[in-house]
Amino acid sequence: MxxxxxxxxxxxxxxxxxxxxxxxxxxxxxxxxxxxxxxxxxxxxxxxxxxxxxxLTDEYVGTPGRFIGLGNFVYLLHDDVFRQTAINSVLYTVVAVGVKTVLGIVLALLLYALPWGSRLFRGVILLPWVIPTALSTLAWWWMYTPPYSVVNWMLMRLGVISQPILWLSDPAWARIGIIVVNVWRGLPFYAITFLAGLVAIPRELFEAAETDGAGPLVQFRAIILPLLRPILSIVVMYSTVFTIADFEIVFILTRGGPMNMTHLFSTLAFQVGLVSTFIGRGAAITLFIFPVLAVASFFILRLVRAGEEYA
Amino acid sequence: MRKVTRRQFLRYAGAAAGAATAGPLMLAGRGASVRAAGAPTVTMIHWSHFVPSFNPLLERQVAEWGRRKGVEARVDFVSYADIPARIAAEAQSKTGHDIIMLRVFDAALYEGNLVPMDDVVADLERQWGPFRPLARYLDYVGGRWIAFPWYFWSFPCVINTAYWRKIGYGTENVAALSWEGLAGAAKQLSDMGHPVGVAVSQTFDADDGLYPLLWSYGGRTVDQKGDIVIDSKETADSIEYMKKLFPLMPREVLGWDDAGNNNLMLSGRGSWTPNPPSIWAVAHLKHLPIEGDFDHVPMPHGPRGRFRSTSTLSLGIWKFSKNIELAKDLVRYLASKPQYDQQVEASLGYNEPFLSRLADDPYWKQHRVLRFYEPPEETLEVPGWPGPAGRGAALTYNLFTIPLMYAKAVTGQMTTSQAIKWAEGELRKAYGKG
The missing domain is CATH 1.20.5 (Single alpha-helices involved in coiled-coils or other helix-helix interfaces)
Known part of the structure; x- marks a missing residue:
């Protein structure tokens, strides 16, 4: 038809x-x-x-490269400096995000409980987040660097230390030093976001809990934490992305030293790809961030869903 | 008030978003055509000189050349550590300045992107030459002059004479020291609270301070053919020596940037460090009382000679430049003797010329503090010598392989032989010998 x-x-x-x-x-x-x-x-x-x-090429800056497949990735997996950088990046991200989360919740609870001056304090604690990172990190560089380190001067005056700490020269202290700056800078974002979540929790829930005889710790565990979980997860995921891709703090404070112990993916990629002109390999270094972020995002999003079910 | 429906709002908002997106693009295009129609602008990138009085002079000279030629001319200053990335970004994007400053082996790295400068170099060499041998080694690539070797600065040692006098050394005695002699004096100076210091970190000053030590013990990274020869008794001896010197230095040398040793000396704490005369120059320009205590001496000698490292600055012109002939003319102007003499004076003698007749400038003779700086007594070389100029040497220099080798050994992270093996592996990768 x-x-x-x-x-x-x-x-x-x-x-x-x-x-x-x-x-x-x-x-x-x-x-x-x-x-x-x-x-x-x-x-x-x-x-x-x-x-x-x-x-996927062996391209150097300004010269066309040849296709080499996964050659750069295979090379990097066998490279001492890259392996050290991968360890540094994971350590930096896990510790910085962990400390920011804990301190962020504590700070949010303190701001929530403030009887007066809450608005003023909210404004003040946002300052580290608002100041351009390059500028504030330069100030930290000055505070860390001997012989003018005011951090050392203060700690010695307080009797906490007897010898100056080598903030940027000792591998362990250099790692701690960059994490401190990252936490100092990122904490306001955590605190303000958590505070917004706290404010949204109905007061009736706390009143009912108090009537039932629940103390502050039980209220935190049974009310605040479950209801904050979705916000917490999103903030942690967002911060993980930005922390692992951090560049300015390390670039200004240590440039990856001492002995490559503070290099992150982005600073090593910069050094290999632009300073040393091996842009193909530099690109491969940056792409290693993606699998790390994918795994982190997977677990964090699972946590969000768990929070939604609970809520 | 007139009521706006949701549909009207969406239409207006859409139109506004479209205008906001397209507007700047249209304006940018218009701006470009207006600029293209005007006089050309010749631009140049230069590092922000460690002797601050040099920058305004260079700005004035570039502007003056522009006035004479009836064109716009501008120089942009970038910190030395940021220069490699900036050049790489311009080469990759094929946009940027007309004239760029090239460091040590950059001419070999960017050969394919740069306009040959044979005509400029021939003119200037005829007038003020001949060149020091180093110039050809760095900028004569593949049978052509790829860049014009403008000036260099080298790394003798800066000393605080007041502290050395206290342990019985006059400047001439310090100038005659061997590395072993330095270690002996360093113990006394350290006990006095005025240590010596050389960067053992990931900074260019570390390269320039440690290569001469390696060379003076007879160690080399590569031979003339580019074969890796770091694994030698001579290299091991130089590391063993550094293990003796390291405890006498402030431990922060492991994390110094290029300002680290400047701070050590200018703070009045340090007694000796390898550096060009910028430490003295800053004290001089700021009228610091410590200026009178500073002097310069040659690098110590080792069992196989006495070496001084140098950083070099050549001028190159991108092939993508739209003002190649004008740019060449500006290079000729900056390198001619009247301008060069002013540059030496403004840099307080920091800039050393590649062209021998420009070195006739009386400035270095007039300033006693610079008598060991120019002309150098030591053998002048660049990190990467005696191997071929090119990518391998540049990678090794930029990735701080030699400072890292010393750092790993002196901190006990590796034994001497392990540190050498590690450096050998890194050199093989850099020179493509793996």
Whole structure:
């Protein structure tokens, strides 16, 4: 049986006015998001695909490279400096994010419980987050560097130490030093976000708990923590991404030293890819961040879902 | 007030978003065409000189050349540590300045991206030459001059004469010291609370302080063919020596950046460090009382000679430059004797010329504190010598392989032989001999 096109046209149901309006709105919707999608493609997808391509070549800056497959990745897995950098990055991220989470909750609870001056304190604690990182890190460099280290001067005056700490020269102290700066800078974001979550918890829940005889610790464990869990998870995930990709703090304070003990993926990629001009290998180093972040995101998102079920 | 429906709002908002996105692009395009129609602008990138009085002079000279030629001319200053990344970014994106400063082996690294400068070099060598041998080693690549060797600065030792006098050493005695002699004096100076210091960290000053030690003991990273020769008794001897000197230095040498030894000396704590005259120059410009205590002496000698490391600055022109001939003219202008003499004076003698007749400048003779700086008594070399100029030497220099070798050994992280083996592995990777 053959059917004429005209017959099909007539057989098609008429699109009602409401449907046409919705279709026009859908088109307008696509149009509205198009600039954002375009920006995403230009600013994220293009550089990502370029670095993916470069990581598969032996390209040096200014000279075209040859395709070498996974050669750069295999090389890096056998490279002492890269392995040290991977350990540094994971250690830096886990410790910094962990400390920021704990201190962030403590600070949020303190701000929540403040009887007066809450707004003032909220404004003041945001300062480290608002000041440009490069500027504040330069101030930390000055505070750490001998012979002018005011941190050492203060600790010696307080009798905490008898000898100056080699903040940027001793491998262990240099690691602690960069983590301290990261925590100092990131803590306000954690505290303010957690505070917003705390404020959103209905007061009736605390009143009911108090009536039932629950103390502050039980209230924290049974009310605050479960209800904060979704916000907590999102903040931790967001912070993990930014902490593992950190650059300025290490670049200004130690440039990866002493003995490569503070190099992170981004600073090593900078040194190999731009300073030493091996841009193919530098690109491969940056791409190692992705699997680490994927694993972290997977576990954190699972935690979010668990929080939603609980809530 | 007129009511706006949701649909109207969406339309207006869409139009506004479109205008916001397209507007800047259209304006940027318009701006570019306006600029293209005007006079050319010749731009240059230069490091922010460690002797601050040099920067304004260079700005004035570049602007003056621009006025004479009827064009815009500008020099941008970037910190020395950021120069390699900046150059790499310009080479990769094929946009940026017309004239760039090139460090030690950059001419070999960026050969394919730079305009040959044979004509400029020939002109200037005819007028003020011949060049010191180092110039050809660095900038004559593949049978062509890829860059013009403008000036260099080298690393003798800065001493605080007041502390040395206290242990019975005049400047001439310090100038005659061997490395072993230095270690003996360093013990007394350390006991006085005025230690000696050489960076053993991931900074360029560490390269320039430690390569001469390696060379003077007879150690080399590579031979003339580029074969790796670091694993030798001579290298081991130099590391064993550094193990003796390290406990007499402040431990923070492991984390110093390029300002670390400057701070040691300017704070009045340090007694000896390898550095160009910028420490003295800063004290001089700021009228610090300590200025009178500073002097310069040659690097100590070892069993196989006395060496001094040098950092070099050559001028190159990108192939993507739209002002190649103008840029060459600016290079000629900056390198001619009237301008060069002013540069030496503004840098307080820090800038040393590659062209021998420019070195006739009386400045170094007039300033007693610089008598050991220019001309150098030591053998002048660059880290990477005596191997071929190129990527291997640049990678080893930029990744601080030699300072890391010493650091791993003196901190006990590795034994001497393990540290040498580690460095050998890194050198093989850098020189493609793995």
């Amino acid at each position: 053959t059917v004429r096109a005209g017959a099909l046209d007539t057989a098609a149901p008429r699109v009602p006015a409401v449907g046409r309006r919705r279709s026009a709105e859908a088109r307008l919707g696509y149009l509205m998001v198009a600039p954002a999608v375009l920006l995403l493609i230009l600013l994220i997808a293009y550089p990502f695909l370029m670095s993916l391509y470069m990581s």
